Structure formats: C-alpha cells, structure tokens
Amino acid sequence: MTTTDNSARIAILGIFVADVAFLAPRLPKIGETIAGSGFAMGPGGKGSNQAVAAARAGGAVTFISKIGRDTFGDMALAAWAREGVTARAPQSATDPTGAAFIYVNDQTGENAVIVYPGAAATLSPADVDEAAAVIEAARVFVTQLEQPVAAARRGLEIARRAGVTTIFNPAPAEPVPEAIYGLCDYIVPNETEAAALTGLPVDTLDDARRVGDALLARGVGTALITLGGRGALFHNRDRSIHLPALSAGTVIDTTGAGDAFVGGFAAALARGEDPVAAARFGGAVAGIAVTRRGTAPAMPTRAEVDALLAKA
Structure with missing residues (x-):
C-alpha cells in the first residue's frame, strides 16, 4: 500500500480516456483485417496516467479535467477513488468521456495511439480559473496538450503567479x-516532441543538448x-546530466512510459528531492512500468521504485 505525503501536493490538469488496447504483430493496412494476440481495456489519458503514477509514488494528487456522464466516466471515478486521487472533474451531460485506441506490437512492446479527448476537449481557461485554488495550494503543477492549449497555458500562468513549480509535458507534439x-x-518532451x-534532430546525446539549449x-x-x-537528459544552464535508463526486466509495453516518468518526477519534486534525483526517480518509475501491460495499471508503488533505485 502506498503511503501518501500530504505535504507533497500535486495538481495535474489533463484528460482521462478509456484505453482500448490491442496486441498484434503489426498494424493492419487500410481495408485489411488481421488477427490480434491480446486485448485489454482500462483507465488512461496522459494527465490521468500521470496522476496515478504520482499518487502511487506517494504524492497527494488533485486531478483537474472533464468527463462524460457515461460508463467510461464511471470507470474514471472508480479508478481515481481506488488510487487516492482527488478528482475535480465535472461530468458533462452532452459530451462523452474520452477514449483511446492503442496498438501494441506483441514482439517489441512499441505502440501507436489514436486519442479522442471527449468532454475534456471543452476544457477552457475559465474552467481552469475555477480550479485556481487547487493549483495555488500545490507544490507542483503538471499539464500536457491532450486538452486545449489555452487551458494548459492558463494553468501554467496560475501556477507561476503563485510560485508553484511548473512541469509542462508537450504531448502530443504540436506548436505552442x-x-x-x-x-x-x-519542460519534459520525448525525442519526437x-x-x-x-525543428532539430535528437539522434545523439549532443543533439539532445542542442535541443535543450x-x-x-x-x-x-x-x-x-x-x-x-x-534514458533521459537533464539540461539547464547549470547542469547537463545524462541519466541512463534503469532496467527492471523485459520491456513488454512502452505505452504510458512517458506518463510514468512525469508522474514520478512530479512526486519526487513535490516532496523536496533534488531535481536530478527526482529525474532518476521518474526514470525508475518508467523502467518498471514498461515491464507491465497497460498504462495506469502498470504504474509502480514508491516501495517498488525505491527497491529498484537501491539496486542501481
């Protein structure tokens, strides 16, 4: 059981979707049907995944979003209650809860995703203003780009004005x-983002440093x-540190690895860890998550992460 540090308050703005995941050797071509090797459905969405990752890592998390008044919305509420995530997510009577199609290569664990945000696509700066007190009371604020960019920007503005540490995960990639x-x-992008x-390549570590600059x-x-x-590159004006990936076993599903990293990083920052140590913690969270199927269900507890770090 995860022990929550109530002083490590984290506010996350993002979306929930029901993940519908199919395992297969490849994606079908247009007009083609192929046989899959597995199927699963469960809670997902970048923001919600990050909230679960941070909560299992010991953070006191409030998740800001919108969902529908439907079966997938019920799934969201049940998942957050189970994980100890406080939800600030009004239910729309007209717009559905989001959903995502996930293809997972059954040999490599690599994935491709189509996401529909549903009700969360209507999140506006005014909606974020209504959650301003939650953001202002946090130690760390996190957002991404599955909800409208105007909402993400407003959340970052509120957090910055209140002196709250801000983490921006620019995913999926789009101009901002x-x-x-x-x-x-x-800012926590992956190589593609x-x-x-x-507009610069990220083929080598030197490339990553140029992108960081x-x-x-x-x-x-x-x-x-x-x-x-x-692994990851931690790069600012004072330090540029390459953090090698931490292996916890065979990689079977990379879906949600970035969310695991961000949620773990946020939880460690919120409890006052040095930023580089927090990034290592995030890497350990991701290292464990990719050895398990699914997104939110794959997130490890803090005890599991601490055990991996102790062996590294």
Whole structure:
C-alpha cells in the first residue's frame, strides 16, 4: 500500500480516456483485417496516467479535467477513488468521456495511439480559473496538450503567479504559443516532441543538448528530454546530466512510459528531492512500468521504485 505525503501536493490538469488496447504483430493496412494476440481495456489519458503514477509514488494528487456522464466516466471515478486521487472533474451531460485506441506490437512492446479527448476537449481557461485554488495550494503543477492549449497555458500562468513549480509535458507534439516556454520550470518532451518543437534532430546525446539549449533560449528553466531506452537528459544552464535508463526486466509495453516518468518526477519534486534525483526517480518509475501491460495499471508503488533505485 502506498503511503501518501500530504505535504507533497500535486495538481495535474489533463484528460482521462478509456484505453482500448490491442496486441498484434503489426498494424493492419487500410481495408485489411488481421488477427490480434491480446486485448485489454482500462483507465488512461496522459494527465490521468500521470496522476496515478504520482499518487502511487506517494504524492497527494488533485486531478483537474472533464468527463462524460457515461460508463467510461464511471470507470474514471472508480479508478481515481481506488488510487487516492482527488478528482475535480465535472461530468458533462452532452459530451462523452474520452477514449483511446492503442496498438501494441506483441514482439517489441512499441505502440501507436489514436486519442479522442471527449468532454475534456471543452476544457477552457475559465474552467481552469475555477480550479485556481487547487493549483495555488500545490507544490507542483503538471499539464500536457491532450486538452486545449489555452487551458494548459492558463494553468501554467496560475501556477507561476503563485510560485508553484511548473512541469509542462508537450504531448502530443504540436506548436505552442511562445509565451508558454517562459512559464515552464521544467519542460519534459520525448525525442519526437523535442524535435517537433525545435525543428532539430535528437539522434545523439549532443543533439539532445542542442535541443535543450534551444528550449532554454525560449525561456524554459530546465529541459528534461526523455530518450527511450537511452534514458533521459537533464539540461539547464547549470547542469547537463545524462541519466541512463534503469532496467527492471523485459520491456513488454512502452505505452504510458512517458506518463510514468512525469508522474514520478512530479512526486519526487513535490516532496523536496533534488531535481536530478527526482529525474532518476521518474526514470525508475518508467523502467518498471514498461515491464507491465497497460498504462495506469502498470504504474509502480514508491516501495517498488525505491527497491529498484537501491539496486542501481
């Protein structure tokens, strides 16, 4: 059982979706039907996954979103209650809860995703303003780009004004207003997202450092670039540290690995860990999550993460 540190308050703005995951050797071509090797349905969505990861890692998490008044909405409420996540997610009577199609390669664990945010697509700056007190009371605020960018920007503005540490996960990759960068204490893109934001390749560690410099030039405090099996790069004006990936076993499903990293990083920051140590903790959370099927259900407890770090 995870012990929650109530002083480690984390506010996360994002979406919930019901993940519908199919295992198969490849994606079908248009007009083709192929046989799958597995199927699962469960709670997902970047923001919600990050909330579960942070809560299992010991954080006191409030999740800000919107869901529908439907079966998938019931799934969301049950998942948050089970994980100890406080939900601030009104239910729409007209818009459905989001859903995601996930293809997982049954040989490599690599994935492809189509996500429909549903009711969370209507999240507006005014909705975020209604949750301002939650954001202002947090030690760490996290958001991404599955909900409208205007809502994400408003959350970052409220957090920055209140002196709350901000983490921006620019996923899925899309252009963002330049003003957002200056609101980010930490920006946490993966290789694809980092390349999309800067127009620069991320093929080598030196490439990642150049990308980090480009993000710092736009006003970001620290660029924390996740590099898949190569680990992550923690890069700011004072330190540039490559953090190797931590292996917890055979990789079977990389879906949600980035969410695991972000949620773990946020939880460690919220309890006052040094940022580099917090990034290592996030890497350990991701290292365990990829050895399990699913997204939110794959997130480890703090005890599991501490055990992996003790062996590293």
